[in-house]
Amino acid sequence: MKLIMAIVHDKDAHNLADALVANKVQVTKLASTGGFLREGNTTFLIGIDNERVPEIIEIIRRNCKSRTQTVTPVYPVGNSIETGITYPTEIQVGGATVFVLNVEQFHKL
Amino acid sequence: MKLIMAIVHDKDAHNLADALVANKVQVTKLASTGGFLREGNTTFLIGIDNERVPEIIEIIRRNCKSRTQTVTPVYPVGNSIETGITYPTEIQVGGATVFVLNVEQFHKL
Amino acid sequence: MKLIMAIVHDKDAHNLADALVANKVQVTKLASTGGFLREGNTTFLIGIDNERVPEIIEIIRRNCKSRTQTVTPVYPVGNSIETGITYPTEIQVGGATVFVLNVEQFHKL
Ligand code: NI
Ligand code: NI
Numbered sequence A, B, C: 001m002k003l004i005m006a007i008v009h010d011k012d013a014h015n016l017a018d019a020l021v022a023n024k025v026q027v028t029k030l031a032s033t034g035g036f037l038r039e040g041n042t043t044f045l046i047g048i049d050n051e052r053v054p055e056i057i058e059i060i061r062r063n064c065k066s067r068t069q070t071v072t073p074v075y076p077v078g079n080s081i082e083t084g085i086t087y088p089t090e091i092q093v094g095g096a097t098v099f100v101l102n103v104e105q106f107h108k109l
């Protein structure tokens, strides 16, 4: 048995939880902030049999992989940018930091 | 030294914390949700000497064991159940998921 | 790779986070309460290469070490202490509880 601790962006947390549950994986979510992925992330605790670890890593990768997104910023009415023209910009979203820890004992009470 | 991570129902968290403190065990509680025990659970972090692990598991079992409770549902006035008769129902409450991890170093600063 | 779980007083959490970031250490913070350090603490998750563990422990020690502080209590106007004289008192602040766990796999997705 392993304990996977995965720190993911809040925006990926719901999809990841859905994907894990769909694969009959039980998860616990801890509210967390800062650091690994700046503000607004969720820490997942996932207890899993050894042989399923690669499958879980793959599910996290599919749902949380760091990727770029093209956004066109919307400026508030009346600000000082006079042209009114905005340019699409690439931003980084998602990403996950994953630790796999050995579990010495597991109890379901 | 071991680190016990125990995910318990919120409704058992207070009694468990009291029982651990009464046994001179120091605990940290993390707010958590979902997964292992659905919404509304608490994750306990308990650092403990190896030889006390069975005692701690037993304290968690006593305070958090999954059990059934008989409830008689109360229907709101004016709903569509016309007979007004309600039946006692068994629901599952409590339960705990417990991971025991090895601690390589422990520091009290 | 190790995972350092450090439970520190809320009042030291900001300085510790700053010091870790200044040393290019990525951190995740979990809101936590009670137990190890009574109410109002923060749990830091720090993934770090083995050889940097002593450095991180030292950074935590510098920012969170348990120490005494001299406070002069301020009594509310109109309470029953008639003399109005207050005495400086020593209180304990800070302190940290640190667990170092082995990480079997680390993934940055
Ligand atoms: Ni959904
Ligand atoms: Ni109580």
Ligand code: NI
Binding pocket: C014, C018
């Ligand atoms: Ni600052």
